[in-house]
Amino acid sequence: MYLVTVLGNLFIFLAVISDSHLHTPMYFFLTNLSFTDICISTTTIPKMLLKIQAQNQGIIYIGLLTQIGCVLGFGGFENFLLTAMAYNRYVAICHPLRYTVTMNPRLCALLILLSLFLSTVVALLHSLMVLQLSFCKDLETPHFFCELAQVLKLACSDTLINNILVYFVGGLFGGIPLSGIIFSYTQIVSSVLRMLSAGRKLKAFSTCGSYLSVVSWFYGTVFGVYFSSVVTESSGRLQWLQ
Template identity: 80%
Template sequence: MEPTNHTNAPEFFLLGLTDDPELQPLIFYLFLSMYLVTILGNLIIILAVITDSHLHTPMYFFLSNLSFTDICISTTIIPKILLNTKEQNKSIAYIACLTQTCFVLVFAGFENCLLAAMAYDRYVAICHPLRYTVIMNPHLCGLLILLSLFLSILDALLHSLMVLQLSFCKDLEIPHFFCELAQLLKLACSDTLINNMLTYFMASIFGGIPLSGIIFSYTKIVSSILRMPSAGGKHKAFSTCGSHLSVVSLFYGTGFGVYISSSVTDSHRKLAVASVMYIVVPQMVNPFIYSLRNRDVKRPLKKLTRRKLSLR
């Protein structure tokens, strides 16, 4: 295949989940439903945190940022899927594809850092309860958010600038439902050694360090809980971590699942389906995990529901 510069390659083609025209309406309504549930669920969480003064704590400050990030990830990916499915058009412009890749990297990296920050918050709350308000002060919480966002943007821009230097072949079909960095690199005709090295290095940094921080935090948390004398204290401590631990398990579990799937299968369709579980489902499920497992979140949600009913 002849190489071509990106200026002569105005668009890529997202092959999606299937070519079967009979399944296209099902896919459209499936993604539309998932998108609406994701937006509504996360907006409710954000609204509950804002309106209830009892939730003006570091834990829920991070949670509201997590909900905002989930909305952003879904909005970066799903509307394009809906548009292409509705119009039976698989194309996506080069600059739009690169922009989508950049935003996915930003928000995925930001969510990774947020989960680590939330684990640290739980560690301080359980292991150092008397110093919790001193350590987890608004200045530190804001600094953690800004630092996480800055590093995520820096990582995404670095990858994007490296992709801009590549030349692409004429076969610009992406066997996926969104523009993933790894898939873009596979389509390049120019040497991608540096890009791949950068990808593995940054993935180890953004994956390894936050995950190590989460594991360290929960090791200390479990150790501290086991030393508690009362069963009631143990149950209360575990319950404050249950929602976050469920979200972490879902985020990393689906991520590792996609990685393992890519190693054991050559089917791009199966890999794309598996990726739905990683890039779409967690963002939809997270609000339900926190609202169903957390009494503090249930209370303002009930108040909001009562207000709406009274207005009617």
């Protein structure tokens, strides 16, 4: 499944680059999304597979910090990319006559750079805050990767500031993009329903269907991981060495 994920996204990436007809804002964001999906999968899955093969669940402390930073960085980048793609669809369907002017290459590049900057800041902030904590030896986390909320529970020192930061940053950089996506698609659905042509309605809904599937999988997975970590603990545990 890991190879399918990597190869599938790689084929999308190469197809868009090689075909000049696909050099549009939508496919520009799609290539970045494919690249990010490869990166976030590579951050966790190969490590897990190696540990399963070697029957060794340990991870060094530097590896733990690196994995936390990469998961948060690439996950945040994907979150912002989905928001940019929603805005792109909103302009294309609700304001089609202004689409080429609004979604110009400069704005597209600016959205990518802004998304990358914000996700990097969030990842570095959380990683540096974890670096300030003290941990005892022989610790275990009930995940196959170093998930931030579970790591904070295992700290020997006070994690109040870390937890406040998690909720504040999560609400700000998670809630605002999700609200933007919901607002964009509320406007899109309203605009599509006002269309007189059944063919145009079908085309509009079909172009948005795949995107909404990706959004559902992304946020559904995030909520599933965090809610399951709060409610229950799995039998698989990851250890790290001090």
